Amino acid sequence: MNIQKLPWAGIRIETGDITILVDPITRILEEFGGAREPMYPLGSFGKADAVLITHLHEDHFDPVAIIEAYGSAIPVYLPAGMEDATRAVGLTNVNGVTVGSSFELGGDVRVTALPSVDGLGDMQVAWVVEGAGHKVIHCGDTLWHGYWWNIAQHYGPFDAAFLPVNGAVLELPGMIPSGQPICLTPEQAVAATAVLGATTLVPIHYETMNYPPIYNETPNIATRLAAASGGKVNIRLIKTMETITL
Template identity: 55%
Template sequence: MIIQKLPWAGLRVQGETTNVVIDPLFHFPSKFNLPHETFYPLHEFGPVDAVLITHHHGDHFDPKAISAFYGDDIPVYFPKESAELARETSLNNIHEAALGESFSIGDLTITATYSVDGIGDPQVAWIVKSGEKKLIHCGDTLWHGYWWKIAKTYGPFDAACLPVNAAVLELPGMTPSGQPITLSPEQAVSAATVLGASTLVPIHYTAIHHPPLYTETPNILVRLQVANADNKLNLAILASKETLSL
């Protein structure tokens, strides 16, 4: 299995004969002003056989890019609770996935499992298995109590792809909490450890920092290194387009 980092939270997974992409993003949400990293046309990452979406937020679900670069007929897998939102786009091959559901795409086995959204919307984490190799992509989850259930049912993992930017939001119409809606660097290291992951691949950082609407936590990479000071995890810091062979 080969994984390739896309900007923000995106990831391309290459199996023996099948490729999927998770949360690909090209059209940066304008409400966050300008991105702090480069966004590339999705075709530059290579072809895919299907698209997996963790949740419907605009920084994870980019239907215009999916349509433009992969076509309206590409299979797109969505959390069951919000699949109707995907059907309101031009995409016409939407598949629903419920928690605990597994299915095959070519030589890959895909499973939807727990992820907890920071503002309460439906979200799943995707487990992708190719042969003896297995990874989990957790979208933009915050800390939750399902880590141990996931580890017991599906672990261990060769890689855990986890958000690390501990974003604090001040959205119009919502009372500010001051609390992060995604994992912090320290929490990501803890989650990867509980999941039994060999490698932690940080995702969901750098691109968006637009206070006070969206404030990213500081010193992410240094804090990841400090939290992993015992080197129990292989910490794979990937730039966009870089790959990692599991």
């Protein structure tokens, strides 16, 4: 299984003859300051057989880019209940998946939707992808929750966990500020990796966006990841375009 990092929170998984994109995007909206790293057309990453979307926030779902690169009929999988909204933006092969459900994508590739908790209360799932004797989990932009132990017991262990680490605090117009992170902090991501029984934490969802006071990324992410791991959790920091092999 080969996994390539896409910008922000996206990854590209190659297992056997199947290639899957998770949360691929090509832009960060200007209302959040735009992207602080290079963005690329999705076609730059090669072919895709299916796209998995954890949730419909615009920093995780880029329908225009998906259609431009792969056509409107590429299979797109997302949390059940979001199908109509996804078809409304031009995608035609839309598949809603309920939490706990699995499906196959040819060969021995199996995908499962599991619980994930969105920091703004919107519908979200985590995706588990299994193939070629390996298993990884991508948790979107989840915050800390109580499902980790159940996931570990029934679906783990994992070769790698792709988890957000930037502990972003939002101050959106019309919302009372909480001062609380809407996704995992570095310390929480390390703890989640340990509970999940994942061999490696691959951080996602950091460095690309920071636009105070609206979007505030937590500081010193790499240093805090290393300190929290204490050498007990393997952390693999990879840059966009870089590929790792499991």
